[in-house]
Amino acid sequence: LIGPDRAVFAHSNMIYNMAILLKFTDQSLQGILRFGDLMIPQPLGNSNDMKFTLLGDPALKIRFPEFNVNTTMLNGIDIEDFSDTIPPGSFLKIKGKITNKDDGSLQTDFNGNVYLKIYAPPTMRSTLGNNGNPVAEVEVQDSVLVEGTATVERGEFEMQVVLPAKYYENFGNLKLSWYAENGVTDANGYYNQLMFGGEPTAIAEGNEFLDHVKVYPTAFSDYLNIELPETGQSVTYRIYNTVGMEVYSTKSRYSGGVEQIHIPVLSKGMYILNVNIAKGSRNFKIFRY
Structure with missing residues (x-):
């Protein structure tokens, strides 16, 4: 200290x-x-x-993580090619890898866990400038929107999170902050080139099929009804809490009509239901009472 x-x-x-x-x-x-x-x-x-x-031993060496955590893909697009603005309420499917700090090689022997914090765009704060001292403007990025965790296998991982559906008037870059460990060594990294802001959206990546999906009742106790157009595609349902953590998921090959799914016991409160097919996904607000 x-x-x-x-x-x-x-x-x-x-x-x-x-x-x-x-x-x-x-x-x-x-x-x-x-x-x-x-x-x-x-x-x-x-x-x-x-x-x-x-307050501490001045001779003590400061330990830094041995490897890097790199963000590689977002919603099926290479991270370097991703140029869309991400609105609040979006579903994010993120891929990444653990690499050597010197040559960038994939660490295929790294098996463990990776932890993510997504920070809202930075804001400016000012000191008070007491007693005639100059006012200092400081850029701060400390508001966490979402936290998540995933398993790392042979140096690679995949994670799904949902951003809170809150209106952000000022656009700015999100910060994806990573930490990974395997019980022996660790890794860290961040990515901060994703533009975020604007009106919340119900469709993170839509198509005609998703436009016709209906969910009811939105306030439920045990069962949800999901009305689907006819499709031969596999449908995945995921439920996220208000901080973006996945709390339930199931898959279906329902051919169309109304499918009733049983939801295990969840705490009372608001959740996000994500309906996902190969070509896109759509989010719905639901409430467990």
Whole structure:
């Protein structure tokens, strides 16, 4: 823990913290950086440096994850080719892999779990500028929209999440933050080039079939009725809670008409039902009472 042991003006505090963060993100220091190195040289270069204290062993090396987590595909599209704006309420099918930090090679011997946090677009915050100090503008991205987890097999994984259906007036980039572990070593990474915002949508990736799907009653206790047009395609139903975690899924090859599905006991509250076929998916708000 590094922190001030007496009152420090916000501007000096910001400069000190930014200097420490720059050391943390310096790739050349990973593997050799110690806690004491964060205090040297003194970031501020004045008496305010004496107001910060390290509570810990200065000789202790700081451990960084050994591998990278890379986002590779989104809704069946290569992540580098994905250019659509993602609206609130969207269903996301994400693929990724664990790679070597030096050469980018797939780590086929990595089997474990991967954890995801999707952050809302960044916002600007300001310090108060007390006692004539300059006001500092800081970009902050700390609002978590969705959390998820998946199994990593031979270095690769796939995950499905649903974004909250809340209106976002200001458009901005989401941040997908990853951490993976297998009990022996770990990996981390992020991707922040996905534009997000606007009106919530009921159809994340639609077609004529999905336009005619109906779900009732939307407030249910044990059973849901799903009305489908005729199709020979396999249909997957997934239910997500309000933070985007999958809580139920089942598959069907129903040929058309009304299918009644039994839903296991869920806590009371709102959920998102995702109806998925090979060519797209559609989300419905449902409520368990």
